[in-house]
Amino acid sequence: MGDNGAGKSTLVRVIAGADPADKGVIEWKGEPVRVHRPQDARALGIATVYQDLALCENLDVVGNLYLGREVHRAGVLDEVEMERRASELLGSLAIRIPDLRAPVATLSSGQRQSVAVSRALLGAPEAVVLDEPTAALGIEQATHILDLIEQMRERGLAVLIVSHNLGDIKAVADQVAVLRLGRNNGFFDVNTTPQEQIIASITGATDNTGRKPVRPWP
Amino acid sequence: MAVNDREPPPGGATRYLRECLRLLRWGAGTLVTAWRVGRTGSLPVVLGLVVIWIVFESIDTDFLSARNLSNLSVDLVGMGLITVGVIFVLLVGDIDLSVGSVSGLAGAIFAQLNVNAGVPEWLACLIAVLGGAAAGAVHGFFVARLGVPAFVVTLAGLLAWNGLMLFILDTHGSINLDDQGLVATLTNHYFGNALIPLGLAALGLAAYLAVALLGRRRRTVAGLPGPTLGAVAVRAGLLGAVLFGAAGVFIGFRGLPLSVLILLVTLAVLDFVLRRTTYGRKIFALGGGIEAARRAGIAVEAVRMSVFTVSGAMAAVGGLFLASRITSVGQTSGQGDLVIDVIAAAVIGGVSLFGGRGTTWAALLGVLVIQSIASGMALLGVQVAVQFMITGSVLLAAVVLDSLSRRAQRSHGRA
Ligand SMILES: Nc1ncnc2c1ncn2[C@@H]1O[C@H](COP(=O)(O)OP(=O)(O)O)[C@@H](O)[C@H]1O
Ligand SMILES: [Mg+2]
Numbered sequence: 001m002g003d004n005g006a007g008k009s010t011l012v013r014v015i016a017g018a019d020p021a022d023k024g025v026i027e028w029k030g031e032p033v034r035v036h037r038p039q040d041a042r043a044l045g046i047a048t049v050y051q052d053l054a055l056c057e058n059l060d061v062v063g064n065l066y067l068g069r070e071v072h073r074a075g076v077l078d079e080v081e082m083e084r085r086a087s088e089l090l091g092s093l094a095i096r097i098p099d100l101r102a103p104v105a106t107l108s109s110g111q112r113q114s115v116a117v118s119r120a121l122l123g124a125p126e127a128v129v130l131d132e133p134t135a136a137l138g139i140e141q142a143t144h145i146l147d148l149i150e151q152m153r154e155r156g157l158a159v160l161i162v163s164h165n166l167g168d169i170k171a172v173a174d175q176v177a178v179l180r181l182g183r184n185n186g187f188f189d190v191n192t193t194p195q196e197q198i199i200a201s202i203t204g205a206t207d208n209t210g211r212k213p214v215r216p217w218p
Numbered sequence: 219m220a221v222n223d224r225e226p227p228p229g230g231a232t233r234y235l236r237e238c239l240r241l242l243r244w245g246a247g248t249l250v251t252a253w254r255v256g257r258t259g260s261l262p263v264v265l266g267l268v269v270i271w272i273v274f275e276s277i278d279t280d281f282l283s284a285r286n287l288s289n290l291s292v293d294l295v296g297m298g299l300i301t302v303g304v305i306f307v308l309l310v311g312d313i314d315l316s317v318g319s320v321s322g323l324a325g326a327i328f329a330q331l332n333v334n335a336g337v338p339e340w341l342a343c344l345i346a347v348l349g350g351a352a353a354g355a356v357h358g359f360f361v362a363r364l365g366v367p368a369f370v371v372t373l374a375g376l377l378a379w380n381g382l383m384l385f386i387l388d389t390h391g392s393i394n395l396d397d398q399g400l401v402a403t404l405t406n407h408y409f410g411n412a413l414i415p416l417g418l419a420a421l422g423l424a425a426y427l428a429v430a431l432l433g434r435r436r437r438t439v440a441g442l443p444g445p446t447l448g449a450v451a452v453r454a455g456l457l458g459a460v461l462f463g464a465a466g467v468f469i470g471f472r473g474l475p476l477s478v479l480i481l482l483v484t485l486a487v488l489d490f491v492l493r494r495t496t497y498g499r500k501i502f503a504l505g506g507g508i509e510a511a512r513r514a515g516i517a518v519e520a521v522r523m524s525v526f527t528v529s530g531a532m533a534a535v536g537g538l539f540l541a542s543r544i545t546s547v548g549q550t551s552g553q554g555d556l557v558i559d560v561i562a563a564a565v566i567g568g569v570s571l572f573g574g575r576g577t578t579w580a581a582l583l584g585v586l587v588i589q590s591i592a593s594g595m596a597l598l599g600v601q602v603a604v605q606f607m608i609t610g611s612v613l614l615a616a617v618v619l620d621s622l623s624r625r626a627q628r629s630h631g632r633a
Contacts, residue, residue, distance in 0.1 A: 018513045038515040054513045056506030058574030059499075067503055068514035076494045080433070084440040104506075105627050 001163060002179035003202055008162045009051050011179065012131045015160075016048035017041040038068075045126035049133060051162075053116040057105040061097055062086045064104055065119050089118055093148060110141030117148055127158035134168055146172055166195060178202055262619065263567055263583045266612075270587065274594035281594055284470030291468075292405055294589040295477040296321075296539035297556070301563045301581035302488055303354075303532025306525040308564055309492070310504040311573025312361060312368035314529045315557055316353070316375030321537030322552025323383040324350045328401065328538060329393040329547040330386050339400040347534045353379055354530020358523030368526075376557065384549060392548030395541060403476070405542040410473040415465035418474070423458045430454070477539060481582070489578040501525060505574025555606065562613035563588050570620050587612065 002008050013019040015026070017035040025032050028044050035041050041048065055064050062083045071078045071085070083100055090097060095114040097107065104112060113133060120128050130149070134142035149172050152159050163169055169176060170190060178185040178201040186201045200206045274281040300317050307314040324346040331342035353375065360371045387393065395401055409415070430450045437444035468474045492498035500521045503511040512518045541547045565571060566587050567580025588609060595605045 016513070038513050042515065048513075050513065052509075054507070054510040056503045056510045056514075056574070058506035059502060063499065063502075067499070067511070068516060070496050070499060072496070077496065077499065080436045080440050080442065083437075083442055087442070103627070 001166070001169060001176055001198065001202055002185075003204075004164075006179040006202075007182035008179055009131055010182070012048060012050070012129055012162060015041065015046065015129055016050070018048075018050075042069075042123060042125075045124075047120035047123060047125035047128050049113075049116045049120045049128070049130040051131040051135070053112055055104045055112060055116060055119075058103055060103055061100045061107075061115055064115055065089075065122055067119075069123065086118075089122060090114075093118055093121070093151065095148075109136050110138070110144070113137060113141070113145055114148075117145065121152070125157065127160065128152055129160045129162075131162045132164065133161065134163070134165065142168070166198065170195075180204055180207070260568055260577075260579065260583055263580075263587065266566075267583065267587055267590065270590050270594070274590070274597070278594075278597050281597055284467045286593065286597070287467045288471040288475065290586075290589050290593045291464075291478050292475045293543065293593070294585045295405065295475075295481045296536045296543060297560060297563065297589070298481050298536070298581050298585045299484060299539060300533050300536035300556075301560045301567075301585055302485060302578050303529035303536070304560055305564050305569050305576055305578060305581055306488075306492075306501065306528045306532075307368070308561075308569050308571065309501050309573060309576055310522055310525050311508070312522070312525070313561070313571070314354075314357065314368065314372045314526065314533075315561075316357060316372040316379055317529060317533035317536075317560055318552040318554075318557035319376045319379035319383065320350050320353050320530050320533040320552070321540060321556070322547075322550075323353065323379045323386070324534030324537035325541040325547040325551045326383040326386045326393075328541065329395060332399075332401075333393050333395060334390075339396075343401065343538060346538060347531055350534025350537070351527050351531035354526040354528065354533070355523060357530070358526030361526065362519040362522035380553065383551070387547070387549060392546050395545045395547070397545045401538055401542045402545050403542075404480070404539055405475070405477045407476040408468075408473040409476065409479075412469045412473070415468050415474040416462070418479070419458075419461035419465040422461050423454065426457055427454050477542075485578045485582060492578060497521075497524075502574055505570075505572075555609075558613070559585075559588050559609065562609060562616070565620060566612060566616040570624065571617060572620070572624055 010019070014021045015035070017038045017040045020036045026035050027033070028046075033040075033044060035044070035046075056067060059067065062079070065086050066082045071082045073081065086100055090100075093114075095111075095118060097111055097114070104115060107115065113136070117130070117133065120130075133145050133149070137145065146168060149159055149161065153172070159172075161169070161173060173190050176188045176190055176193070176198055178188070178198065180202065181204075185204075185207065188198055188201070197206070271282060280286055300321055304314050304317055327349050328342045328346040331337040331345060332339050337345075357368070357371050357375055360366045361368045397406075427450075430445070430453070434444040434447075434450065465474070468478070492501065500511065500516050503514065503516055504518060504521055508518055511521075537552055541551065563584030564576070564580055565584070567576070567582070567584030569576030569580045569584075591608055591612070592605060595608070
């Protein structure tokens with residue numbers, strides 16, 4: 001969590017390999033790893049849903065889901081297989097999009113968010129990073145996305161959600177890390193920490209950015 | 219009036235009229251919906267072409283004669299080949315204004331090497347095309363690597379490559395090509411045997427049917443909705459009508475032109491590249507959002523450079539066909555309204571200037587519109603001035619349609 005401009009999306013892009021960090025170390029399962037390109041993160045099993053979704057407006061749903069990892073058959077794009085797997089995946093996530101061949105530009109914002117989330121899940125990742133997944137949505141669509149996040153957790157995926165909304169975080173998260181002015185401003189256990197303390201950390205009423213983290217990431 | 223002498227059957231005419239109106243409204247409704255979601259395909263340009271042909275034919279019955287249509291087809295090949303290259307650039311959302319100059323440059327390189335330096339024709343052709351590709355790669359470098367807007371880079375190219383062409387032509391002014399040679403053959407060879415166009419039309423139709431039916435069966439097996447047999451039949455029928463109609467026209471005047479065959483094969487191959495390969499998918503992805511493509515792991519710079527290279531190479535190939543048509547290369551080769559016509563053709567054919575939408579067949583349809591206007595005007599003896607104004611208006615109309623369609627699609631998505 002963190003206030004506007006705290007550096008949440010920047011951190012997400014660093015993790016995803018979209019904007020590599022100038023310095024610092026990324027550790028994955030205890031090992032230092034190099035993440036310089038989006039492919040690197042993907043190869044590690046980290047999938048990302050960006051705040052702006054990063055969908056290609058002109059491509060259809062299937063094209064977006066498989067962008068950068070198309071399925072081939074004798075060297076030629078295998079549209080039938082991609083569409084079959086795509087509709088299977090969307091079905092298993094209870095996402096309803098009437099026409100998988102419609103350009104993404106014609107979809108509603110809730111549908112686009114669903115497409116972006118399913119794209120993240122397509123490569124069977126181990127960890128999913130979601131940047132403000134509910135910020136642009138109405139209540140009903142936001143609930144659906146939170147349901148999807150619950151589903152990921154039940155499947156045993158690690159989920160990292162960036163959010164402003166303490167309500168969403170209380171609903172789905174176990175741990176909160178607060179970012180303030182580009183630095184870590186504390187880790188909290190969602191179930192035991194009073195709400196006010198988290199908010200104080202977000203707004204800077206308690207400033208820990210200069211000191212060591214209150215508690216190491218578990 | 220004679221019709222009013224007789225009492226119309228009560229209600230009959232009005233009911234008939236009402237039915238017609240309902241049918242019209244239904245048709246218009248479907249069209250508007252298709253337009254909103256950006257799926258009208260080639261329908262507007264095909265309708266436009268039909269209107270243009272009907273108008274010119276009704277003014278001058280020579281217009282739709284086999285002779286005129288055949289000549290028109292051979293005339294449009296050079297421009298069509300240049301247009302396909304530009305379409306690659308337009309699809310990623312950039313523009314290439316240099317293609318006219320590059321086509322002239324290629325002609326000059328060929329003429330100088332072959333006619334004046336005695337280099338064999340095939341080698342001179344190869345060098346000319348590689349030269350065009352190199353010119354395109356230079357544009358691509360500045361656009362993709364250094365981030366200079368394509369508009370400015372290729373505008374500079376327009377001037378600079380024209381300068382290089384004049385430099386190569388030197389004091390010769392214009393160079394006449396060997397009118398029995400390979401390059402001349404490109405546009406003056408016709409397959410006189412009537413079985414060749416008919417056989418190729420049948421082959422094209424059979425290939426279409428095979429691909430459509432096999433694809434349909436695979437979709438059914440995979441449990442996906444596919445086109446109905448009726449839809450496949452209707453499309454095959456339309457394609458067959460066009461193919462055999464064209465074959466009939468060519469048989470009516472000297473046979474199938476080699477140049478037209480080359481254009482069609484090129485369009486089909488590049489269509490396959492764009493729609494069925496990973497490379498083509500990357501090109502469309504760039505047109506739909508460079509940042510999104512980058513985050514999907516696509517090597518954006520390389521793809522952007524490649525489309526300019528394709529454009530340069532196709533401009534050179536087109537330049538050789540233009541030189542072939544008049545068997546000479548001169549100081550005005552590739553200049554004038556060529557570049558405007560080429561970009562107009564792409565947009566008229568349905569390629570979006572905003573990137574990400576279009577097919578290679580737009581080159582054929584768009585160039586047909588432009589050349590039909592030019593040829594019709596020439597038949598009627600209309601001045602070039604008027605022709606420019608009309609082509610300009612058609613271009614403007616196509617761009618307006620493109621912008622409106624994009625806006626409609628966006629608001630449809632937000633709703
Ligand atoms: N660690 C950092 N060091 C320096 N600048 C940063 C850092 N993190 C973020 N920024 C800058 O802060 C600005 C806002 O970051 P952003 O990630 O968009 O915020 P948020 O998503 O939290 O609203 C960006 O311009 C970014 O470059
Ligand atoms: Mg953000």
